[in-house]
Amino acid sequence: xxxxxxxxxxxxxxxxxxxxxxxxxxxxxxxxxxxxxxxxxxxxxxxxxxxxxxxxxxxxxxxxxxxxxxxxxxxxxxxxxxxxxxxxxxxxxxxxxxxxxxxxxxxxxxxxxxxxxxxxxxxxxxxxxxxxxxxxxxxxxxxxxxxxxxxxxxxxxxxxxxxxxxxxxxxxxxxxxxxxxxxxxxxxxxxxxxxxxxxxxxxxxxxxxxxxxxxxxxxxxxxxxxxxxxxxxxxxxxxxxxxxxxxxxxxxxxxxxxxxxxxxxxxxxxxxxxxxxxxxxxxxxxxxxxxxxxxxxxxxxxxxxxxxxxxxxxxxxxxxxxxxxxxxxxxxxxxxxxxxxxxxxxxxxxxxxxxxxxxxxxxxxxxxxxxxxxxxxxxxxxxxxxxxxxxxxxxxxxxxxxxxxxxxxxxxxxxxxxxxxxxxxxxxxxxxxxxxxxxxxxxxxxxxxxxxxxxxxxxxxxxxxxxxxxxxxxxxxxxxxxxxxxxxxxxxxxxxxxxxxxxxxxxxxxxxxxxxxxxxxxxxxxxxxxxxxxxxxxxxxxxxxxxxxxxxxxxxxxxxxxxxxxxxxxxxxxxxxxxxxxxxxxxxxxxxxxxxxxxxxxxxxxxxxxxxxx
Numbered sequence: 001x002x003x004x005x006x007x008x009x010x011x012x013x014x015x016x017x018x019x020x021x022x023x024x025x026x027x028x029x030x031x032x033x034x035x036x037x038x039x040x041x042x043x044x045x046x047x048x049x050x051x052x053x054x055x056x057x058x059x060x061x062x063x064x065x066x067x068x069x070x071x072x073x074x075x076x077x078x079x080x081x082x083x084x085x086x087x088x089x090x091x092x093x094x095x096x097x098x099x100x101x102x103x104x105x106x107x108x109x110x111x112x113x114x115x116x117x118x119x120x121x122x123x124x125x126x127x128x129x130x131x132x133x134x135x136x137x138x139x140x141x142x143x144x145x146x147x148x149x150x151x152x153x154x155x156x157x158x159x160x161x162x163x164x165x166x167x168x169x170x171x172x173x174x175x176x177x178x179x180x181x182x183x184x185x186x187x188x189x190x191x192x193x194x195x196x197x198x199x200x201x202x203x204x205x206x207x208x209x210x211x212x213x214x215x216x217x218x219x220x221x222x223x224x225x226x227x228x229x230x231x232x233x234x235x236x237x238x239x240x241x242x243x244x245x246x247x248x249x250x251x252x253x254x255x256x257x258x259x260x261x262x263x264x265x266x267x268x269x270x271x272x273x274x275x276x277x278x279x280x281x282x283x284x285x286x287x288x289x290x291x292x293x294x295x296x297x298x299x300x301x302x303x304x305x306x307x308x309x310x311x312x313x314x315x316x317x318x319x320x321x322x323x324x325x326x327x328x329x330x331x332x333x334x335x336x337x338x339x340x341x342x343x344x345x346x347x348x349x350x351x352x353x354x355x356x357x358x359x360x361x362x363x364x365x366x367x368x369x370x371x372x373x374x375x376x377x378x379x380x381x382x383x384x385x386x387x388x389x390x391x392x393x394x395x396x397x398x399x400x401x402x403x404x405x406x407x408x409x410x411x412x413x414x415x416x417x418x419x420x421x422x423x424x425x426x427x428x429x430x431x432x433x434x435x436x437x438x439x440x441x442x443x444x445x446x447x448x449x450x451x452x453x454x455x456x457x458x459x460x461x462x463x464x465x466x467x468x469x470x471x472x473x474x475x476x477x478x479x480x481x482x483x484x485x486x487x488x489x490x491x492x493x494x495x496x497x498x499x500x501x502x503x504x505x506x507x508x509x510x511x512x513x514x515x516x517x518x519x520x521x522x523x524x525x526x527x528x529x530x531x532x533x534x535x536x537x538x539x540x541x542x543x544x545x546x547x548x549x550x551x552x553x554x555x556x557x558x559x560x561x562x563x564x565x566x567x568x569x570x571x572x573x574x575x576x577x578x579x580x581x582x583x584x585x586x587x588x589x590x591x592x593x594x595x596x597x598x599x600x601x602x603x604x605x606x607x608x609x610x611x612x613x614x
Contacts, residue, residue, distance in 0.1 A: 005031070058088070205227075221244045232260075273304050522534050
C-alpha cells in the first residue's frame with residue numbers, strides 16, 4: 001500500500017507541475033481519500049481546485065484543514081486558512097465569526113473586534129436586532145475595558161427594550177470611568193442616565209457604593225468628591241466618603257470628613273461617636289473627653305456601648321490613671337450589664353480617689369435627656385470650607401452634549417424611545433484602495449541617527465495596502481507582539497501578503513523585533529509586486545551600525561528585490577558584499593556562482609565569435 005501511495009504522490013506532483021489540471025486534481029483527490037489526515041495533500045488539492053475555478057470545492061477542503069488546526073490548538077495556522085477563505089468569500093458571515101473566535105482564543109483582541117464588527121454591521125443592516133446584540137456582547141467580553149463598546153451595548157439594550165440590562169451595563173461603564181479618574185465623563189454619563197432612567201435618582205450612589213463594596217475606594221473617592229461639590233447636604237455621600245477614607249487608611253481625612261458631616265447633621269450619633277474615636281486614635285485626650293462630656297450620655301442612651309467602650313479603652317491607654325476616663329468606662333459597663341467589670345473599675349477608682357483626695361463625681365441618670373450642644377462640641381468641628389479635594393462652591397450643573405473620551409458620544413437631545421442617532425467608531429479603517437503617491441524618500445531626509453528606525457516605521461505606515469481594518473498598537477506586551485509576529489509568518493506562508501504586512505505592523509510595536517518586522521514588510525511588498533516601495537524600505541534599513549546578521553539579512557532581501565526589478569548588476573554586487581563577510585549565509589554563494597556563470601555565458605570575445613563565421 002505504501003508503495004502505491006508513494007507512486008501516486010509522485011504522479012500527482014508531476015501532474016500539478018505539467019498538467020493537465022483535471023488529471024492533477026483527480027490524483028490529489030485519490031491521495032486525500034487514501035490519506036485523509038494528510039493536510040498537505042488537501043492544501044495542494046485546494047490550490048488546484050482554485051486554479052480550475054472550483055472555489056466551492058476548494059472551500060470544502062480548506063475548511064477541513066482549518067477545523068483540524070483549530071481543534072488541535074494551532075490557532076494561528078487556522079486563522080491563516082480562514083483568512084484565505086475570507087478573501088475568496090468576503091461577505092461570508094460564518095467565516096467572519098469563525099475568524100473572530102479564533103483571534104479571540106489566541107488573544108488577538110484587535111483582530112477579533114475587527115471581525116466581530118464586520119458581523120455586527122451585517123446584522124444591523126439586515127435589522128437582526130437580537131443577533132446584533134449577541135455580537136455586541138461578545139465584543140464587550142473580548143475587550144471589557146473598551147468604554148465605547150460598553151456605551152454602545154447599553155444604548156442598544158435600551159433601544160431593544162431591555163432596560164434592566166441597559167442599566168446594568170451603564171453601571172459598569174460608570175465604574176470604568178471612575179477607575180480612569182475621568183470625572184467630567186462620569187458626570188456627563190450621569191446626565192445621560194437621568195435622561196433614560198428619570199426614576200433612577202441614585203444611580204451614581206449605587207455605582208460608588210458598589211465600588212466601595214468591591215474594595216476600590218481610591219476610584220470611589222473621586223466620584224464622591226465630585227458629587228459632594230454639588231450636593232453637600234446629602235448624608236449618604238458623607239457616609240460613603242467616610243467609609244472610603246477608612247478603607248484607604250487615611251485617618252486625618254476621616255476626622256475632617258466627620259467634622260464636615262457634623263456641620264450639616266449635628267444630631268447624628270454615628271458621626272459623634274466616629275469623631276470622638278478619631279480624636280482618641282490620634283491621642284487627643286483633652287478633645288475626646290470634652291466631646292464625651294457633652295454627648296457621652298446621649299451615646300449611651302442611643303446604644304453605642306461598643307463604640308464607647310473602644311473609645312474609653314483607647315483613652316485609658318493614653319492615661320491609665322485618669323479618673324474621668326475610668327468613671328466614663330464604668331458607666332458604659334453598667335449600662336451594658338457588665339457588673340463584674342464595673343465593680344473592678346469602682347475599686348480602682350476608689351483607690352485613685354484616696355490618693356488624690358477627691359470626692360466621687362455624681363453618676364448621671366441613664367434616663368437623663370441630653371442637654372443642648374455646648375460650645376465645646378462645636379469647637380471640635382473644623383471651620384475649613386472644604387476637606388481633601390471637596391469644595392462646596394456652587395458649580396454649573398448643566399451639561400451640554402455627552403462626550404466621553406476616545407470618541408464616546410451620545411445625542412444632545414432626550415430620546416427614551418430609541419438608540420442615539422450617532423454611531424460609535426470602534427476601530428480604525430485602512431485607507432481605500434488606490435495608487436498612493438507619497439515622496440517616501442523625504443521621510444528619511446535629515447533624520448538623526450537615533451531616530452532612523454522610527455522614520456522607516458513612518459515610511460511603512462504611509463505605504464498603501466489592500467483595504468482592511470486593523471488596530472495599530474502603540475505598545476504591546478511581549479506575548480501580543482509574538483502572536484502578531486507568528487500570525488504574520490503564517491500569512492506569509494499562505495501567500496497572504498497584505499494580511500502579513502498588517503500583522504508585522506503590529507508586531508513592530510515591540511522595539512526588540514522592530515528591525516526584523518520591517519524587513520518582513522519589505523518582503524511582503526516585493527511579493528505583492530510593489531518592487532519600488534520594497535526597494536525603498538529595504539535600502540532605508542541598510543544602515544551603518546546594525547549587526548552583521550541584520551546587515552546580511554536586509555542586503556539579501558534587497559538583492560532579491562533588485563533581481564526581480566531586473567537590476568542584475570546591483571543584485572550581484574549585494575550578494576558579493578554578503579559573501580565577503582559571511583560565506584555561508586543562506587544560498588548566497590550558489591546564487592553568486594550562478595550569476596557569474598550566466599554572465600560568462602553571455603560575454604563572448606572576438607575570437608569566440610569567429611567560430612560562428614561561415
